[in-house]
Amino acid sequence: MEEQAFRQAVEDHRDVVFRxxxxxxxxxxxxxxxxxxxxxxxxxxxxxxxNWEHLRRWLIRVTINECKSLFRKPWRRxxxxxxxxxxxxxxxxxxxxxxxxxxxxxxxxxxxxxxxYYLGFSTSExxxxxHVPAATVRTRLARGRSKLKFILEEGDREIQPDxxxxxxxxSR
Amino acid sequence: xxxNQIKQAFESVQADSDLADRVLYAAAGEPLRRKGHAKPLxxxxxxxxxxxxxxxxxxxxxxxxxxxxxxxxxHGNGESVTWxxxxxxxxxxxxxxxxxxxxxxxxxxGAVQKVNLSVEGNGYTLDxxxxxxDENGCGAVxxxxxxxxxxxxxxxxxxxGELVLxxxxxxxxxxxxxxxxxxxxxxxxxxxxxxxxxxxxxxxxYFASWNRDRDLRHAVTWNISWTEGKGEDAKVIxxxxxxxxxxAHVDTKELRSxxxxxxxxxxxxxxxxxxxxxxxxxHKLTVSYKDGSEQIIEDDDAGAYNFYVSMARNSGENIWxxxxxxxxxxxxxxxxxxxxxxxxxxxxxxxxxxxxxS
Numbered sequence: 001m002e003e004q005a006f007r008q009a010v011e012d013h014r015d016v017v018f019r020x021x022x023x024x025x026x027x028x029x030x031x032x033x034x035x036x037x038x039x040x041x042x043x044x045x046x047x048x049x050x051n052w053e054h055l056r057r058w059l060i061r062v063t064i065n066e067c068k069s070l071f072r073k074p075w076r077r078x079x080x081x082x083x084x085x086x087x088x089x090x091x092x093x094x095x096x097x098x099x100x101x102x103x104x105x106x107x108x109x110x111x112x113x114x115x116x117y118y119l120g121f122s123t124s125e126x127x128x129x130x131h132v133p134a135a136t137v138r139t140r141l142a143r144g145r146s147k148l149k150f151i152l153e154e155g156d157r158e159i160q161p162d163x164x165x166x167x168x169x170x171s172r
Numbered sequence: 173x174x175x176n177q178i179k180q181a182f183e184s185v186q187a188d189s190d191l192a193d194r195v196l197y198a199a200a201g202e203p204l205r206r207k208g209h210a211k212p213l214x215x216x217x218x219x220x221x222x223x224x225x226x227x228x229x230x231x232x233x234x235x236x237x238x239x240x241x242x243x244x245x246x247h248g249n250g251e252s253v254t255w256x257x258x259x260x261x262x263x264x265x266x267x268x269x270x271x272x273x274x275x276x277x278x279x280x281x282g283a284v285q286k287v288n289l290s291v292e293g294n295g296y297t298l299d300x301x302x303x304x305x306d307e308n309g310c311g312a313v314x315x316x317x318x319x320x321x322x323x324x325x326x327x328x329x330x331x332x333g334e335l336v337l338x339x340x341x342x343x344x345x346x347x348x349x350x351x352x353x354x355x356x357x358x359x360x361x362x363x364x365x366x367x368x369x370x371x372x373x374x375x376x377x378y379f380a381s382w383n384r385d386r387d388l389r390h391a392v393t394w395n396i397s398w399t400e401g402k403g404e405d406a407k408v409i410x411x412x413x414x415x416x417x418x419x420a421h422v423d424t425k426e427l428r429s430x431x432x433x434x435x436x437x438x439x440x441x442x443x444x445x446x447x448x449x450x451x452x453x454x455h456k457l458t459v460s461y462k463d464g465s466e467q468i469i470e471d472d473d474a475g476a477y478n479f480y481v482s483m484a485r486n487s488g489e490n491i492w493x494x495x496x497x498x499x500x501x502x503x504x505x506x507x508x509x510x511x512x513x514x515x516x517x518x519x520x521x522x523x524x525x526x527x528x529x530s
Binding site for chain 2: 003006007010011014015017018019022023032035036039040043044046047048049050054062065088094095096098099102113114117118128131132133136
């Protein structure tokens with residue numbers, strides 16, 4: 001990939017790559033390392049991208065693979081979640097609180113929630129990305145949403161009851 | 173909370189602006205400037221340290237089996253692998269993974285099932301050899317993945333013994349996977365360094381079912397997949413072996429702590445998340461033997477990750493598939509240490525716990 005095209009790709013997609021890595025790893029430094037590795041892989045790749053969206057999906061898939069591929073503890077420490085939100089965002093306190101709440105979810109709920117609500121993927125697309133059945137994605141979305149105590153309003157993305165169709169773990 | 177608040181929250185997070193420069197410098201031969209501590213990538217250091225967490229002096233009556241030597245041995249890594257991480261200005265963290273000797277206790281005689289199934293696709297051939305599985309739905313299966321034109325796998329991961337492939341690359345396939353019926357299993361593959369080449373990869377797939385009650389009734393298949401087409405026309409193609417009807421499952425033994433059970437087998441340990449409290453996070457898991465020795469499965473503080481699979485099922489169970497076989501008959505207890513995090517309004521409370529199952 002030519003340098004100019006590479007720089008443009010980084011400019012366009014670095015935040016998405018970083019945010020996905022951050023969702024997995026819950027550590028800014030680790031997420032930064034993954035972003036670096038993903039774009040290094042892009043630089044060395046001879047893949048041909050049809051368009052902006054194709055490149056974006058390639059990067060997302062590679063990011064997920066990078067995060068999943070190495071021996072890593074699936075449940076990471078959560079002690080620093082509050083500080084994490086503070087260090088990541090200059091947004092208002094309410095926005096930081098949302099970030100903290102999502103980051104505090106276990107990984108199996110956190111990842112589908114972010115892919116669905118932030119990146120706008122369908123449950124089928126998430127299933128393919130995560131290599132889990134679509135029904136499992138729906139379960140995790142339903143449970144993750146329950147944990148976040150969503151108050152769904154008109155206009156929000158919502159999983160239909162018959163789409164979820166799954167029991168929800170009671171809050172403790 | 174509204175769902176669009178999640179989008180708003182994540183869009184408030186920005187990556188570093190010098191990312192492109194750092195990657196370009198690295199591509200030009202400069203060292204990568206790493207900041208984190210969680211991932212063993214290009215800075216991985218392979219070591220052959222003396223094992224200190226072995227199963228001690230347990231006197232095995234052994235099963236002489238090429239399966240156990242392959243699947244539960246060291247995969248050509250020596251007794252352990254060690255990797256370090258840390259940015260140029262940050263603290264260095266060291267992690268270790270210790271391997272077993274590939275020797276099985278006599279109780280596992282007859283546990284290995286010959287599979288001998290194959291599947292081909294995109295120039296690759298996946299041959300499945302032998303497997304063993306327990307009542308927790310966990311185990312390991314040996315395989316060979318070959319391609320006369322070369323197997324396209326991720327070298328940095330292989331340095332630490334893990335096999336990772338990328339199906340979206342031209343001429344590539346994804347890391348082999350496994351199904352119980354229509355359902356995916358959680359899997360991780362290793363590569364046997366001593367017996368693999370650029371065109372033939374010998375490896376082991378460690379697996380855990382997502383729902384043992386559901387999955388253990390079904391036949392098993394193994395899959396490879398790849399991407400055909402580009403852009404909006406891109407499709408993932410997956411091919412599978414014929415079905416394999418699993419024979420006997422290796423027994424598990426139940427240990428208890430108050431009202432909470434733990435199921436242990438030579439291949440896995442299973443605890444129950446619901447019993448621990450939903451917000452429980454584990455930090456250390458230790459198996460104690462009759463002779464006083466200990467097998468550390470996981471120790472966050474020590475950086476010991478002596479497992480292949482560690483996952484949480486939707487049905488409320490925690491699973492570990494350790495790197496060393498567990499001699500269940502010699503186990504006295506299993507100790508799980510961690511902390512529970514509870515939130516009351518704006519306050520989060522951390523309460524350490526230690527649970528001894530015996």
